[in-house]
Amino acid sequence: MPPARQLLTYLIAGWSGYYVMAIELLSGRILAPNFGNSIYVWGGIITVFMVALSVGYLVGGQLSVFAPTQGKLAALLLAAAAATLPIVIVGEPVLDWIFNRVHDPRYASLLASSTLFFVPTAVSGMVSPYAVRLLATNLRATGRSAGLLFFVSTFGSAAGTILTSFYMVLWFEINQIFIGMIVISALIGLATLGFRDVRVAA
Amino acid sequence: MSVSPLKRLLWVLAFVAPLAAATDPGIEVLHRERSLYRNIFVYEEEGLRCMSFSRTRTARQSCVSLAEPGKLVFNYARLMMAALYLNAAPQRILILGLGGGTLPTAFQRLFPSAAIDAVEIDSAVVRVARKFFAFEPGPDTRVFEEDGRVFVKRMQRKSAKYDLIVLDAFDHEYIPEHMLTREFLLEVKSLLADRGVLAANTFSVSKLYDHESATYYSVFGDFFGLKQNNRVILWRSGGLLAKSDIVRNADLLETKLAPFGVDKTWLLPQIEVEHGWPPATRLLTDQFSPSNLLNGPH
Numbered sequence: 029m030p031p032a033r034q035l036l037t038y039l040i041a042g043w044s045g046y047y048v049m050a051i052e053l054l055s056g057r058i059l060a061p062n063f064g065n066s067i068y069v070w071g072g073i074i075t076v077f078m079v080a081l082s083v084g085y086l087v088g089g090q091l092s093v094f095a096p097t098q099g100k101l102a103a104l105l106l107a108a109a110a111a112t113l114p115i116v117i118v119g120e121p122v123l124d125w126i127f128n129r130v131h132d133p134r135y136a137s138l139l140a141s142s143t144l145f146f147v148p149t150a151v152s153g154m155v156s157p158y159a160v161r162l163l164a165t166n167l168r169a170t171g172r173s174a175g176l177l178f179f180v181s182t183f184g185s186a187a188g189t190i191l192t193s194f195y196m197v198l199w200f201e202i203n204q205i206f207i208g209m210i211v212i213s214a215l216i217g218l219a220t221l222g223f224r225d226v227r228v229a230a
Numbered sequence: 231m232s233v234s235p236l237k238r239l240l241w242v243l244a245f246v247a248p249l250a251a252a253t254d255p256g257i258e259v260l261h262r263e264r265s266l267y268r269n270i271f272v273y274e275e276e277g278l279r280c281m282s283f284s285r286t287r288t289a290r291q292s293c294v295s296l297a298e299p300g301k302l303v304f305n306y307a308r309l310m311m312a313a314l315y316l317n318a319a320p321q322r323i324l325i326l327g328l329g330g331g332t333l334p335t336a337f338q339r340l341f342p343s344a345a346i347d348a349v350e351i352d353s354a355v356v357r358v359a360r361k362f363f364a365f366e367p368g369p370d371t372r373v374f375e376e377d378g379r380v381f382v383k384r385m386q387r388k389s390a391k392y393d394l395i396v397l398d399a400f401d402h403e404y405i406p407e408h409m410l411t412r413e414f415l416l417e418v419k420s421l422l423a424d425r426g427v428l429a430a431n432t433f434s435v436s437k438l439y440d441h442e443s444a445t446y447y448s449v450f451g452d453f454f455g456l457k458q459n460n461r462v463i464l465w466r467s468g469g470l471l472a473k474s475d476i477v478r479n480a481d482l483l484e485t486k487l488a489p490f491g492v493d494k495t496w497l498l499p500q501i502e503v504e505h506g507w508p509p510a511t512r513l514l515t516d517q518f519s520p521s522n523l524l525n526g527p528h
Contacts (some may be wrong), residue, residue: 057407057408057516057519060379060407060408060516061379061383061408061411061413061414061516062380062383063377063380064351064376064377064378064379064380064408065351065377065379065406065407065408066351066376066377067266067267127383128387133376133377133380194523197518197519197520197523198520198523198524200518201515201517201518202516202517202518203517204517
């Protein structure tokens with residue numbers, strides 16, 4: 029894979045890391061009007077994100093077995109972005125619906141975070157293992173590229189956490205932050221698809 | 231042997247800092263507890279018993295006078311009592327944020343037949359209020375250990391109404407941000423009965439002040455702002471009372487409120503409609519609520 033395309037793979041992984049943590053932080057804000065800020069609300073959120081990521085890793089690894097291409101990696105990014113849209117569009121009525129029906133605040137917030145955040149997080153989780161496969165061209169260097177990829181994606185997560193909590197919430201509305209991130213994902217994804225796809229060596 | 235200044239400083243800090251905190255003269259710590267949400271300290275100092283969420287004096291949440299337990303120690307608590315000038319006999323009272331239980335205790339004494347709902351997120355605070363601050367819920371007082379916003383939303387679904395709602399859920403340094411938004415205040419407003427009164431304890435300094443004013447105004451229109459160290463916002467459903475009616479209520483209540491240290495000559499001149507924040511001040515909403523960042527050092 030040419031260096032420019034490798035760089036793009038790292039960019040996708042790093043952005044995906046940013047994306048997940050930014051959503052996780054904002055999810056607390058989104059749930060608070062209905063379910064409060066109690067410790068179990070955060071417990072529910074973190075549980076859902078961890079389960080979603082673990083499922084994402086599993087599925088992403090499986091997907092990478094079948095004719096992996098950078099275009100498909102970009103498609104994962106686009107899918108995660110599309111799965112985030114419902115949070116912006118129907119988030120409020122969904123949360124009200126759950127609030128009116130589930131009265132134990134623990135299970136209500138667990139259900140709410142599963143409904144809104146599970147799918148985009150799981151799809152985002154598929155990115156890293158899939159990217160590892162794209163980067164692994166020879167056995168000896170596999171660990172090194174995996175290490176570099178984890179570095180980039182986790183560093184992206186750190187950036188997503190601090191920028192969102194320190195600055196973005198001070199400048200923008202929550203939905204504006206979401207839309208902005210969806211647009212960035214779409215741009216990266218479509219730009220990647222614009223490249224002519226190269227099949228990765230088996 | 232040479233020791234670098236930095237190292238020496240670290241040594242000094244390591245040994246002296248914990249000692250200094252533990253042996254602050256004149257303070258007797260009765261109880262300390264790490265709850266799910268905060269550190270709780272109960273201590274006695276200069277004839278007061280106080281609950282604090284950190285070790286500094288400015289962080290006092292609630293204090294009672296050991297000599298005169300009924301008396302309201304804090305200015306802001308006395309300002310809150312001005313709510314009664316707008317509605318002299320509330321029968322259904324909601325209090326969000328318990329602290330030492332000072333306000334529910336006062337309302338129980340003032341209005342023995344009133345139904346009082348007190349909401350506090352931290353069960354440890356409820357326990358400490360009972361044990362150290364003589365908070366004893368009467369037969370018509372209910373204590374709910376849950377998030378205030380969730381409680382309000384639930385009550386809204388039940389179409390509950392209150393004659394007096396007290397918002398006192400804010401710490402000196404931490405604000406539950408979902409309880410300082412336009413949407414939350416609209417929910418609170420919907421719980422007010424006709425002629426019901428809202429009394430909110432808010433901040434009086436920091437960048438947050440104007441945002442808070444603008445947000446309250448967007449929901450309630452004109453409100454009274456009473457300012458000491460804190461600002462207390464008062465509003466009455468169905469229109470703010472005329473000064474003459476307020477004075478009449480103050481006269482009626484004067485002897486009743488005297489045991490609490492509330493005095494109309496101090497309180498009445500402070501009741502003024504508030505104006506004067508910049509017209510374009512951004513409102514706090516569920517979408518935009520960085521209250522703690524705005525309240526921080528600037």
